[in-house]
Amino acid sequence: MEYKEEDFLxxxxxxxxxxxxxxxxxxxxxxxxxxxxxxxxxxxxxxxxHDASQRERRGDLLITRDMRVFSSILxxxxxCDVVEFLKSExxxxxxxxxxxxxxxxVEYKRGSPRTDNANHLQLCAQAMCLEEMLCCGIPEGALxxxxxxxxxxxxxxxxxxxxxKNAVEEMHQLYQRGYTPKxxxxxxxxxxxxxxxCLPKLMKKKSVGKYLREHLEELx
Numbered sequence: 001m002e003y004k005e006e007d008f009l010x011x012x013x014x015x016x017x018x019x020x021x022x023x024x025x026x027x028x029x030x031x032x033x034x035x036x037x038x039x040x041x042x043x044x045x046x047x048x049x050h051d052a053s054q055r056e057r058r059g060d061l062l063i064t065r066d067m068r069v070f071s072s073i074l075x076x077x078x079x080c081d082v083v084e085f086l087k088s089e090x091x092x093x094x095x096x097x098x099x100x101x102x103x104x105x106v107e108y109k110r111g112s113p114r115t116d117n118a119n120h121l122q123l124c125a126q127a128m129c130l131e132e133m134l135c136c137g138i139p140e141g142a143l144x145x146x147x148x149x150x151x152x153x154x155x156x157x158x159x160x161x162x163x164x165k166n167a168v169e170e171m172h173q174l175y176q177r178g179y180t181p182k183x184x185x186x187x188x189x190x191x192x193x194x195x196x197x198c199l200p201k202l203m204k205k206k207s208v209g210k211y212l213r214e215h216l217e218e219l220x
Contacts, residue, residue: 003075009171011078011125014164017171018118024171025180060087062101069129074168080126082106092136103130105141112147117163119143124156125164
């Protein structure tokens, strides 16, 4: 099965989905968003990485920014912060160049390495899109963390690729249903920019329907 372009979901949504399915649905289904310090700092870092005018060549290395990618098989699209192309005899041919190059995606994050694998899933999804588009294999990439100014190498294992496929499939199912999952309060809620929209403490105590009924009764 292949997805049509109008059914593509955002690659960036994988990170939201892994962090919290309800957060993903509020953003990507209900089109709700709220800024906090983390999201603002992250946006500034991505604006720098996504400057498409900054294309560099450093010896055997080509660096491209804001490269648009997609996968008809997964039904996702988005852009890579940075894709490095390293000259390699086993690499792929690029238009206008005689040499062959090996793609290496790099995703920029504002903070430090996380305890979950949400960032790894997003980067792996980018690599899977590049593989489909360029007809090549990409065994690894890197996450650059602005807080520690350090790269973390990420291996695109069979297990990680399967996690991407499973997550994307579930995202498509929820999107087609138009379903927003119920809240599951956790410590992570305090760091969520949608905390005031999601109201995790309120939802933990009563359903939305019950809350609205009680509120309407108070006004009548």
